[in-house]
Amino acid sequence: MPAPDFSASARPRRLRAALWALLVLLLLAAQTLLVALAFQYRSGRTQAAVEASAAAASIEITDLLSQDLLALIGLPGRAAASAVWQARAEVLLVDRPELVRIERRDPALKITDAADSRIRAPLFGGVDRADYRIDTELACAAARGRGGPTYANSFFVPQADGTGSEVMDLCIAERVQDQVVGYVVASYSLAALLNQLSAQTATAGNDLSLIGGDGSRLAHGRLRVGAGVYRASRLINLPGIAMQIDLDSAATRPSLVPDLVSALVIGLSLALFGVVVLLARDVRRRSLAEAALADALSFRKAMEDSVVTGLRARDLDGRITYVNPAFCRMVGFGAEELVGTQPPPYWPPEHVEGYRRRQASRLAGAGEAHSREAFETTFMRKNGERFPVMIFEAPLLGSAGRHNGWMSAVLDLSSQRRVEEISRQQQERLQATARLATAGEMASLLSHELNQPLSAIAAYAAGSLNLLADQARGESAPADLWPLMNQALQRIAEQAERAGRVIKSVHDFVRRRESARESVGIDALIEAIQPLVSLQARKSGTAIEIDICEPIPKAICDRAMVEQVLLNLTRNGIQAMQGPEAQRQRVLTIRVRRKHLQWVHISVRDRGPGIGPDVERQLFTPFFTTRTEGMGLGLSVCRTIVEQHGGAFEFCNLRDAAGSVCGAEFGFTLPAAAARPDLPGRPGAAVGIDTPAGETA
Numbered sequence: 001m002p003a004p005d006f007s008a009s010a011r012p013r014r015l016r017a018a019l020w021a022l023l024v025l026l027l028l029a030a031q032t033l034l035v036a037l038a039f040q041y042r043s044g045r046t047q048a049a050v051e052a053s054a055a056a057a058s059i060e061i062t063d064l065l066s067q068d069l070l071a072l073i074g075l076p077g078r079a080a081a082s083a084v085w086q087a088r089a090e091v092l093l094v095d096r097p098e099l100v101r102i103e104r105r106d107p108a109l110k111i112t113d114a115a116d117s118r119i120r121a122p123l124f125g126g127v128d129r130a131d132y133r134i135d136t137e138l139a140c141a142a143a144r145g146r147g148g149p150t151y152a153n154s155f156f157v158p159q160a161d162g163t164g165s166e167v168m169d170l171c172i173a174e175r176v177q178d179q180v181v182g183y184v185v186a187s188y189s190l191a192a193l194l195n196q197l198s199a200q201t202a203t204a205g206n207d208l209s210l211i212g213g214d215g216s217r218l219a220h221g222r223l224r225v226g227a228g229v230y231r232a233s234r235l236i237n238l239p240g241i242a243m244q245i246d247l248d249s250a251a252t253r254p255s256l257v258p259d260l261v262s263a264l265v266i267g268l269s270l271a272l273f274g275v276v277v278l279l280a281r282d283v284r285r286r287s288l289a290e291a292a293l294a295d296a297l298s299f300r301k302a303m304e305d306s307v308v309t310g311l312r313a314r315d316l317d318g319r320i321t322y323v324n325p326a327f328c329r330m331v332g333f334g335a336e337e338l339v340g341t342q343p344p345p346y347w348p349p350e351h352v353e354g355y356r357r358r359q360a361s362r363l364a365g366a367g368e369a370h371s372r373e374a375f376e377t378t379f380m381r382k383n384g385e386r387f388p389v390m391i392f393e394a395p396l397l398g399s400a401g402r403h404n405g406w407m408s409a410v411l412d413l414s415s416q417r418r419v420e421e422i423s424r425q426q427q428e429r430l431q432a433t434a435r436l437a438t439a440g441e442m443a444s445l446l447s448h449e450l451n452q453p454l455s456a457i458a459a460y461a462a463g464s465l466n467l468l469a470d471q472a473r474g475e476s477a478p479a480d481l482w483p484l485m486n487q488a489l490q491r492i493a494e495q496a497e498r499a500g501r502v503i504k505s506v507h508d509f510v511r512r513r514e515s516a517r518e519s520v521g522i523d524a525l526i527e528a529i530q531p532l533v534s535l536q537a538r539k540s541g542t543a544i545e546i547d548i549c550e551p552i553p554k555a556i557c558d559r560a561m562v563e564q565v566l567l568n569l570t571r572n573g574i575q576a577m578q579g580p581e582a583q584r585q586r587v588l589t590i591r592v593r594r595k596h597l598q599w600v601h602i603s604v605r606d607r608g609p610g611i612g613p614d615v616e617r618q619l620f621t622p623f624f625t626t627r628t629e630g631m632g633l634g635l636s637v638c639r640t641i642v643e644q645h646g647g648a649f650e651f652c653n654l655r656d657a658a659g660s661v662c663g664a665e666f667g668f669t670l671p672a673a674a675a676r677p678d679l680p681g682r683p684g685a686a687v688g689i690d691t692p693a694g695e696t697a
Contacts, residue, residue, distance in 0.1 A: 026274070026275055030274065046249070047230050047232070050206070050230045050232045050249045050251075053232070053249075054232035054234045054245060054246075057206075057208060057234070057247060058235075058245050060197055061193065061236055064193065065170075065188075065238070068098070068099060068170075068186065069149055069172070071095070072092070072102070072184055077174060077176075077181075078174055078182045082113050089104075089113075089115035090118065093115060093117040093118065093119075094117075094118065097192055097195075098188055098196055099117065099186055099187070100116065100167065100188070100189045100192070101114065101115070101123045102115050102184065102185070102187075103184070103185040104182065104184055105183040105184075106182055107181060107182060107183075109136075109137055109183065111129070112182075121159060124157065125159075126158065126160040127158065132155050132157065135155060135169065136152050136171060139152035139170075139240055142239075143171045143172060143183070144173050144180050146239070149173075149239060150170075150239050151168060151170050151171075151238045151239060151240040152169040152170075152171065153241055154166050154190060154241075165189050165191060166190045166191065166210075167187050168190060169186070169187050169188075170185070170187075171184075172186075189219075190210050191219040194209070194219055194222070197221070206247050207221060207247070207250070208220075208221035208245065208248075209245075210244070211246050212243060213241070213242060217246075218243070228248060229249070229251065230249040231247065231248050231249070232246075232249075233245065233246050234247075305325055309326060309409050309410065309411060310323070310326045310327030310409070310410035310411070310412070311407070311408070311410070312324075312327055312408045313396060313405060313406070313407050313408070314396075314405050315405040318342060318359050319342050320340065321340075321405065330412050331345075331346040331379060331380075331381055332382030332383060346379045346381070347379070347380065348379075348380040348386055351378065355377075362406075373394075374390060375390075375391055375393075376388060376389070376390050377389060377391060387412060388412075388413040388414065388417060389410050389412055389413060390411040391408050393406050393408045393409075394406070395407075453499040454495075456495045456532050456535065457495045457496060457499075460488045460489075460492045461488075461492060464489070467481060467484065468485075491531060516558060517557055519554050519555070519556055520556075520559050521553075522552060522553055522592045522600060523552050525559065525563055526546060526548075526590060528563055529563050529570070530544075532567060533567070533570045533571075533588075540574055540578050540586065542574050542588055543585075543586065543587045544587075545588070545589040546589075546590050547589060547590070547591045547592065548591075549592060549593050553592065554672065556672070556673050562641070562645075562670065564637075564638075565638045565641050569604040569666050572606075572634065572666070573588045573604050573605070573606035573664075574586075574606070576606050576609065576664065577606050585607065588607075589604070590602070590603075591603045591605065598672055599669045600669065600671075601668075602667060602670070603668075604665070605663060605665045606664055606665075607662060608664060609661065610653040610654070610661035610662075611651065611653055620635055621636070642668040642670075645670055647668050647669035647671065649666075650666075650668070651664065651665065651666045652664070652665055653665075
């Protein structure tokens with residue numbers, strides 16, 4: 001008969017032994033876990049008791065300090081005699097052992113009365129109280145400001161016997177009708193404060209200590225029984241300071257022996273159930289992970305096929321390890337033609353050496369030094385066509401965070417270059433059109449800006465002709481006829497020169513050139529336009545007031561253009577006060593102030609009807625005007641001139657005490673020149689120049 005196959009029967013025995021060994025291991029693990037949980041539960045219960053004791057100690061300290069505060073507030077006030085206050089303070093020191101000294105101070109923080117505890121040596125018996133005044137004075141200053149008692153930072157006071165005490169001051173401000181008439185300063189011994197707590201049942205058998213804000217131990221309780229196993233801390237927030245009370249329990253770690261029996265009983269009953277649950281959970285999680293991995297692979301494949309940006313991965317040697325379909329379509333090569341190649345076939349032959357050096361330089365500095373860079377280069381399609389690309393490159397990190405290569409996103413810039421070329425051609429055509437529009441703008445500006453100097457020339461010439469005509473008719477000529485004629489001719493020459501400057505400035509303005517700017521005193525600008533402004537003011541009976549701050553500021557500006565701005569604003573202000581709705585007193589104010597250190601602010605105020613809402617919306621619109629003879633370019637040009645100087649143009653309505661509109665103010669800023677202390681000055685107060693109506697030039 002055939003021999004029995006013992007190997008076939010040995011295999012099930014080994015399998016059963018392995019299963020029993022696995023079960024024993026599981027039971028041991030469960031037992032260990034149960035013992036650990038029981039041990040942790042007992043430790044947690046003890047720790048919770050310590051936390052509760054620490055919380056109780058913190059609350060008790062707060063209550064003790066509150067009771068002390070009420071007792072200190074109950075001391076006699078400043079009106080009480082020194083002997084009465086001293087007696088009450090000594091009684092309080094006996095009743096409250098944690099208090100070691102009470103002081104009464106005047107509003108200047110000088111000590112007027114002081115009482116030391118009789119149950120211990122005087123606190124400052126061997127040292128000077130003034131050496132510890134800084135923290136106390138800071139607390140009193142805080143108490144005065146916040147209106148409540150404030151605690152000072154603790155300090156160490158040495159004693160004559162070589163020991164010392166950590167002391168904390170409390171400052172209470174005494175007030176009479178909201179006026180501070182003095183202070184009460186109480187000094188606490190932190191060790192005595194802890195000793196008061198150690199006698200309570202809530203903290204019996206525990207080691208208490210107070211910890212400062214910097215982590216240093218300030219004071220220690222009477223007991224030294226802490227085992228260092230179970231500790232708890234609580235923050236004590238006091239007005240002015242914060243401390244931490246640290247409680248160290250005398251309890252040691254619990255024993256493991258009582259937990260072993262219960263662990264064995266519970267472990268045997270839960271072992272098999274736990275194994276089944278874990279196996280079922282593992283199978284379910286493995287199935288979910290496989291399904292999620294399949295979904296992620298499908299999603300990645302769909303994303304790679306749909307994205308229009310080329311993606312390329314390279315290893316640390318520069319060989320291509322991955323390309324997406326968009327990259328293949330971009331260069332015209334298939335993935336099998338690109339992966340593993342070195343150099344890539346899309347490098348133009350004339351740039352291969354340069355690209356090699358650049359790649360070697362980047363690979364030599366692999367890591368964060370070149371992470372997430374973007375650069376532009378040229379690629380070659382399979383048909384030989386060159387095209388520009390933008391490459392965004394970042395390190396390719398593995399699952400362990402190790403640098404394995406580079407990942408690049410490649411954008412084809414061919415379409416962008418075509419759009420840029422079309423945009424450049426359109427910009428050239430637009431500039432040609434703009435030059436044609438500039439010609440019309442120059443003509444309008446010249447006719448508008450030359451109106452004022454030509455009007456002035458005509459006025460001075462008419463006045464001169466009138467004087468000469470009076471002399472020709474034999475009428476008595478004034479004694480100063482020739483000086484007047486000389487002055488009129490000088491004014492005509494100045495206005496002619498001004499007209500030339502206006503033409504040049506308007507020409508530069510239209511061409512948007514950088515105008516010739518210089519440092520000009522604001523008084524010189526106002527003085528240059530004053531004859532024209534006075535001429536307009538005389539005709540309408542308007543008074544001109546000039547208000548310039550001291551010292552007279554200087555501005556960096558184009559003199560002719562800024563003078564034109566001032567002339568436009570003053571002319572508009574005078575004309576605004578000529579209507580029937582204007583106020584009876586016609587005053588135009590030119591006001592100059594420094595705005596910060598870099599700017600000069602110039603404003604023109606009138607007493608006209610102000611600016612209506614409809615006019616305000618179109619105020620700077622070219623060719624918009626409210627007058628029949630105006631061109632509507634003045635304010636638009638003024639704002640452009642100011643903005644070319646880097647300043648800001650603004651306006652607002654002025655209102656009286658009743659809230660009614662009583663005028664308008666137009667202002668602008670100019671960059672200030674460097675201040676010079678030796679500049680000549682003029683009075684900063686408002687200067688009135690009254691010009692009665694009826695006078696002629």
